[in-house]
Amino acid sequence: MTADKEFMDKSVDALKRKLISQYVYLMSGILLAYSLVFYFIIKDIFFAACTLTYAVTMFYTFMVIRKSYNIKFLVHLYISYAPLFAGFVMLDFWKFSAATAMWLLPVPLGAHIFLPKKYIYIYTLYILLIIVAVSVLTKFFVFDYFALDDVKVIVASDTFVGVSNIAVFALLLYYNEKIRKVEIEGNILTKLGFSEQQEMSAMPEEEAVEKEKAGFGNLENTEKYNLLFNEIRDIVEDKAYYKDVGFTISQLSNILKSNNLYISKAIKLNGFSNFSHYLNTCRIENVKKLLQENDISKVTLMYIYTESGFSNQSTFNRVFKQIEGVTPSEYLSNLNIGE
Structure with a gap:
C-alpha cells in the first residue's frame, strides 16, 4: 500500500469516526426530545420511559467505547x-399516520456511507420487511399503547419526526460528501503518484530530491500536502514531540506512515525551509511562551530551553x-522594557 493510500484511509477513517460521534450526540438529543413529546404531548409514560432509556443507553455506551471501536x-x-x-413505536402510530416510517429512511444512506455496496440492498430490504410486518400486524391486532384521537397531537408528532429526520x-x-471527496482525491493522487514513486525509488536520493523540487509548484497536490501538514502539526506541536531533543524526520515518517520526501514538501509548502527549521521554530515559540509565563528570576534559562527541546545553550x-533576529538576552531586555 502506498503512502498516499494509507494517508487517504486514515483521513476517511477519521471522518467516519467524527460522523459517528456527531450522529450519536444528535440522535441522543432527538430521542431525549422525543421522550418529552411522549410525556407532555402524547401523555404516554411508558413510551417516554422507553425512548429515554434508549437515548441514555446509546449515549452512555458510545462514551464507554468511543476511544476504541470497530467502525x-x-x-x-x-x-x-x-x-x-x-418498528416498535410504529405499531401504535401506524393506524393514524405512516410518518413514523421516516425513522427508517436514513438506514440505507448510513449503509452507503459506512459499508460495502451489497449492504445498501440488504438493509433496504430489512427496513421494507419491518414496514410490511408493522402493516400486517396492525391489520390483525390492536396496539392500544395510547389513544391518538387528537389530530393536533398526530400533527405535532409527525412534524417532530420530519424535522428530526431532516x-x-x-x-x-x-x-x-466530505468522505467521497477525500476518497476521490486520494484515488486520483494514488494513481498519479504510483508511477512517480516507482520512478523515484529507482533514482539516487539527490536526483529524487531534485525531482520533488521540480514538482513543488504542482497545485493538484496542494490539498494533499496541507492535510499531511495538519497531521504533522498534530504530532510535532499538539503532542509536543518538538520537546524531544533527538526527534527526527524519520521518526515522524514512521508515526505518520508517510515518507521523508512528502513530509519535507508539506513543511516547505507551509513556509518553513526544512524539517529542522520547523522543529526549531516550534521550540523557540515554546521558549517565548515560557519566558512570558515565568519569572526569569525564579527559573533558570537552562530549564526553559531544555524544556523546549534544546540540548545545550550554544545551540539554543x-x-x-x-529565528528571532536577536539574542535571548536582548529578547529578555525588550520583554522587560515592554512590561
Whole structure:
C-alpha cells in the first residue's frame, strides 16, 4: 500500500469516526426530545420511559467505547437494532399516520456511507420487511399503547419526526460528501503518484530530491500536502514531540506512515525551509511562551530551553538569533522594557 493510500484511509477513517460521534450526540438529543413529546404531548409514560432509556443507553455506551471501536461492527449493530425500536413505536402510530416510517429512511444512506455496496440492498430490504410486518400486524391486532384521537397531537408528532429526520439526513449527506471527496482525491493522487514513486525509488536520493523540487509548484497536490501538514502539526506541536531533543524526520515518517520526501514538501509548502527549521521554530515559540509565563528570576534559562527541546545553550542561542533576529538576552531586555 502506498503512502498516499494509507494517508487517504486514515483521513476517511477519521471522518467516519467524527460522523459517528456527531450522529450519536444528535440522535441522543432527538430521542431525549422525543421522550418529552411522549410525556407532555402524547401523555404516554411508558413510551417516554422507553425512548429515554434508549437515548441514555446509546449515549452512555458510545462514551464507554468511543476511544476504541470497530467502525463496521458498530454500524452493523446500530442499523440492525435501531429499526427494530422504530418498528416498535410504529405499531401504535401506524393506524393514524405512516410518518413514523421516516425513522427508517436514513438506514440505507448510513449503509452507503459506512459499508460495502451489497449492504445498501440488504438493509433496504430489512427496513421494507419491518414496514410490511408493522402493516400486517396492525391489520390483525390492536396496539392500544395510547389513544391518538387528537389530530393536533398526530400533527405535532409527525412534524417532530420530519424535522428530526431532516437534521439526520443533513448530517449524513454533509459527511458523505466530505468522505467521497477525500476518497476521490486520494484515488486520483494514488494513481498519479504510483508511477512517480516507482520512478523515484529507482533514482539516487539527490536526483529524487531534485525531482520533488521540480514538482513543488504542482497545485493538484496542494490539498494533499496541507492535510499531511495538519497531521504533522498534530504530532510535532499538539503532542509536543518538538520537546524531544533527538526527534527526527524519520521518526515522524514512521508515526505518520508517510515518507521523508512528502513530509519535507508539506513543511516547505507551509513556509518553513526544512524539517529542522520547523522543529526549531516550534521550540523557540515554546521558549517565548515560557519566558512570558515565568519569572526569569525564579527559573533558570537552562530549564526553559531544555524544556523546549534544546540540548545545550550554544545551540539554543544560535537558533534563537537565527529565528528571532536577536539574542535571548536582548529578547529578555525588550520583554522587560515592554512590561
